Amino acid sequence: MPHLVRWNEELGDFGLAMIGFHVQDAPADEVKMKSEALGITFPVLQGGDVPKSKKEGIPRMFVFGPDGELLLEGRPAEAEQAVRTAVGKALVKAAGIKDPHSSLKKIVEDLQAGKPPVATVAKVLPLAKSADPKLKEQASALAAALQAGGNKRLQEARDGQKDDPISSYDSAVRLAANFKGTPISQQAGELSNKLRSEKRVAADLRARPMLETIKKLDLAMAPGLKATESVTPEFKKAFSAQLKQMTNQLAQLNRTYADTRAAKEASAIAAKYEVK
Amino acid sequence: MYRLSLCALLLLAAVAPAQSLSTVNFGEVVRGSKPELDDLKGRVVVIEFWGIH
Structure with missing residues (x-):
């Protein structure tokens, strides 16, 4: 589970959705308590199943692509590269880039190879201001795809600050780090500074x-x-x-x-x- | 006979639905909110089978 928490923190704002299926016999309260102790913030379910799975013991991981197709079933160690590659490819696909501009080629190839998208956003934003129309269009689309999850998370953090200021604060701190050098980081930083003095x-x-x-x-x-x-x-x-x-x-x-x-x-x- | 069996196998492979997220039974929520297929569309989804013991 620690790897899931880590992947969720790193890639959750870039299109990764994590779900834990508890498959042992245990009271729901106990599972919930343990999930909290592990710092899990994504959904944890019980009594579910993935049809036709190989039932080869736990932990066992299923990776589904953005179209819902099963990409991999295996052990977590076998799945990490598949997860990273799938997230990178999905970002490029969402930007609609098929024939990348030469100035964008390396960035696109790195994403598709599973390199961390967190380092990419700040590189793409200046290219979106290029005088070259093709580069400007592709970089703008990629910047939008890279920031879509972050913008959504920032809005959720703002919306939730009264009811759950601690979660909002934690989200804002993570966004400020993940989107360094972007408007999201600046706005998230302002939100976390404001929430830091909130009583809870x-x-x-x-x-x-x-x-x-x-x-x-x-x-x-x-x-x-x-x-x-x-x-x-x-x-x-x-x-x-x-x-x-x-x-x-x-x-x-x-x-x-x-x-x-x-x-x-x-x-x-x-x-x-x-x-x- | 061999040809017939091969045809039957190929037919089965064509008819059987590929494993996809839409066939997953999400069960009951223990923590967080139940994932909705619409919300997961366009995202890379990782499901892990795990246990507390």
Whole structure:
């Protein structure tokens, strides 16, 4: 799952839609809690299926192209390049570029080869002002395709700032980084600066360092928990120092910033270790 | 006989629908909102089967 979170952060604004299908027997509440602890922001579903899948164990990944056709079924490691290539090709297709101008050729080839689109936007924008009509037309179309997802996300962040300012803030920070050198980045930066002083956002930002400590402890203890499959007396003995630190951090977090998202996420992680 | 079997196989391959996003059963939502096919149109969609255990 960490790879999905990473791909979603990097490519979600460039046309990638991520969906998690939980396929083991587990209560929905537990799956939801674990998803939150993993920092998953995309939809997580249960009880669904992909017809004719090979049922070769988990994790198993299905990559569908922009026309809905199945491009690949396989393990996540096998799928990464297919995902990156499909996203790049879809962006070029959306721009309607078939015979790229010589000044745009390398950029188009890089996108189609799966190079990160995040580095491309700032390169394309100046070309959209070219005096050459063909270059101007193609660069403008590619710039529009590259920014379509970012513009949509920025609007969603603005629309959601009253009801869910923390998600809006996080979106704005990511947009400012992903679209550096573009109007989206500037507008997203203004939005994140404004939201940083919002009461709920400010509290969550102050709580995040404690959450990070709990995440580091989780990383250190997770292999041990996997080996013992539950919090056994042996596990408690082997990780007593980390469990004590986690208990103290969680208590401090809940005492100081009880209602923050960071505190809820930390509680979900700590629950795996029976730390309350 | 061999030719007949081959024809039947080719016919089956032609008639059977290709695996596509429209045939996916999305099940029940645990977190976030249920994906709609219209919203996914034009996007590269990645579905991962995973488990918490």
